[in-house]
Amino acid sequence: MHDITDAVARVVAASGIRTGLAHVFNIGSTAAVGTIEFEPGLQEDLPELLDKLIPPSRHYGHEQAWQDGNGHSHLQASWLGPDLTVPVREGRLALGTWQQIFHLECDVKPRRREIVVTVMGE
Amino acid sequence: MHDITDAVARVVAASGIRTGLAHVFNIGSTAAVGTIEFEPGLQEDLPELLDKLIPPSRHYGHEQAWQDGNGHSHLQASWLGPDLTVPVREGRLALGTWQQIFHLECDVKPRRREIVVTVMGE
Amino acid sequence: MHDITDAVARVVAASGIRTGLAHVFNIGSTAAVGTIEFEPGLQEDLPELLDKLIPPSRHYGHEQAWQDGNGHSHLQASWLGPDLTVPVREGRLALGTWQQIFHLECDVKPRRREIVVTVMGE
Numbered sequence: 001m002h003d004i005t006d007a008v009a010r011v012v013a014a015s016g017i018r019t020g021l022a023h024v025f026n027i028g029s030t031a032a033v034g035t036i037e038f039e040p041g042l043q044e045d046l047p048e049l050l051d052k053l054i055p056p057s058r059h060y061g062h063e064q065a066w067q068d069g070n071g072h073s074h075l076q077a078s079w080l081g082p083d084l085t086v087p088v089r090e091g092r093l094a095l096g097t098w099q100q101i102f103h104l105e106c107d108v109k110p111r112r113r114e115i116v117v118t119v120m121g122e
Numbered sequence: 123m124h125d126i127t128d129a130v131a132r133v134v135a136a137s138g139i140r141t142g143l144a145h146v147f148n149i150g151s152t153a154a155v156g157t158i159e160f161e162p163g164l165q166e167d168l169p170e171l172l173d174k175l176i177p178p179s180r181h182y183g184h185e186q187a188w189q190d191g192n193g194h195s196h197l198q199a200s201w202l203g204p205d206l207t208v209p210v211r212e213g214r215l216a217l218g219t220w221q222q223i224f225h226l227e228c229d230v231k232p233r234r235r236e237i238v239v240t241v242m243g244e
Numbered sequence: 245m246h247d248i249t250d251a252v253a254r255v256v257a258a259s260g261i262r263t264g265l266a267h268v269f270n271i272g273s274t275a276a277v278g279t280i281e282f283e284p285g286l287q288e289d290l291p292e293l294l295d296k297l298i299p300p301s302r303h304y305g306h307e308q309a310w311q312d313g314n315g316h317s318h319l320q321a322s323w324l325g326p327d328l329t330v331p332v333r334e335g336r337l338a339l340g341t342w343q344q345i346f347h348l349e350c351d352v353k354p355r356r357r358e359i360v361v362t363v364m365g366e
Contacts, residue, residue, distance in 0.1 A: 021267055021362055023143055025209050028218040029159040036322045037273040041305030041315070048305075049319055053175060053297060061163030061170075071163065075171055078158045082221070083207050085327050087269050087360040094360050096272040099326070116209040116216050118143055120242060120364060145265055147331050150340040151281040175297060183285030183292075193285070197293055200280045204343070205329050238331040238338050240265055242364060 001047065003038040004115065005100045008086075009093055011117040018091045020121015024084045027114045030073040030107040032080035038100035046104065050076045056108075073106040080104065088121055123169065125160040126237065127222045130208075131215055133239040140213045142243015146206045149236045152195040152229040154202035160222035168226065172198045178230075195228040202226065210243055245291065247282040248359065249344045252330075253337055255361040262335045264365015268328045271358045274317040274351040276324035282344035290348065294320045300352075317350040324348065332365055 004024070012022050024033050036042055051072070060071025084101060087094040095101070105111060126146070134144050146155050158164055173194070182193025206223060209216040217223070227233060248268070256266050268277050280286055295316070304315025328345060331338040339345070349355060 019362075021364065023207055023209065025207070025216065027216060027221065029157060029221040034322050035273060035326050037306075037318055039306070039309050041307065041309050042318055042322075044305040045315060045319055046322060049298060049323075054171060061166040062159075062161070063163065065161050065163050071167060074159055074164055075167055078156050078164075078168060078224075079171075079202070080323070081203065081206070081325065082157050084325070085207060085267055085269070085329060087267065087362050089360070094269065094271060099271065099273040102322075116211070118141075118209050118243075120143065121362075145329055145331065147329070147338065149338060149343065151279060151343040176293060183288040184281075184283070185285065187283050187285050193289060196281055196286055197289055200278050200286075200290060200346075201293075201324070203325065203328070204279050207329060238333070240263075240331050240365075242265065 001043050002103045003100050004103045008101055008117055012088055012093055012119050015119040017088055017119050017121040020088045020119065022086045022088050022093060023118040024101060025116045026082040027116060030070060030077045031113055032077045032082060032104045032106060033084045034080055034102055035099050036102050037098040038102060054079060070108045073108060076106040123165050124225045125222050126225045130223055130239055134210055134215055134241050137241040139210055139241050139243040142210045142241065144208050144210050144215060145240040146223060147238045148204040149238060152192060152199045153235055154199045154204060154226045154228060155206045156202055156224055157221050158224050159220040160224060176201060192230045195230060198228040245287050246347045247344050248347045252345055252361055256332055256337060256363050259363040261332055261363050261365040264332045264363065266330050266332050266337060267362040268345060269360045270326040271360060274314060274321045275357055276321045276326060276348045276350060277328045278324055278346055279343050280346050281342040282346060298323060314352045317352060320350040
């Protein structure tokens, strides 16, 4: 789980847009983005919760096609969602003080990820 | 569960927009949209997971008003969410190879659905 | 849980935008927005479901840093998400008849909240 707030904020700053929206999207079907208070406890709590409610298992239908052991990764990622949109005000992300943008890898192996940020407004 | 990627892609192509965002929205409170690797296993896994975590039952408070047996449908749909936003780059949806846009009917009877697609950008 | 549909609709009307998107965002990491049929049964069902799947407890890692008893609040809010985007058509929110925009407080104490609405389009 990574805090990508600063990376997104840099794209917003470079865009020159003062008022509008910043959209963050994970390309691929086994990772998710969202907001969280990015502190060590919750960094463990969220993946643990996902593994409790959507547990790793070889019994998912997905395994019949792929046998790669990541059926739960797909379901966890679809459940949380690949996209997040944050308001831009006065040229900055309008987030709470304790609210950061996270990227969560749900797959069973490390993956190189492409995250697309789009800033619109004026 | 339906793969609506091609339908959304056609709206993007017809818009002439090269760089921006495509927003997909399900009108109504008992269906959802999102992304998933649209293969037969996961097409069964996702609804099964929803029914496991948010099971069909006559005990939801919603039943007191409506008695239509779809309290879980409302909760499943609210849980997954009615909206998805995908980046548009070079006039195309910026999705992963194994990442499709799904529409999931959560209601207990077949429903005719209206899905609104909005493309913004330049 | 509050129905904020009318408040969002007023921002849309005041914007003068006829076709586009309305984005709703909760600032802070322990509340969420989404859509639901806003009737008394579901107003109880959704928080009950969240407390069942993501129960209040002192055992979350978040408690080690803060001891404020709201680890589950953070997880519930991250799970549902802080943002929602709804299409605008003919100057109005394109929602279903039984589909309203909710704001759900997940924290353990009443909180004063700032919700940012952004309308884009033409």
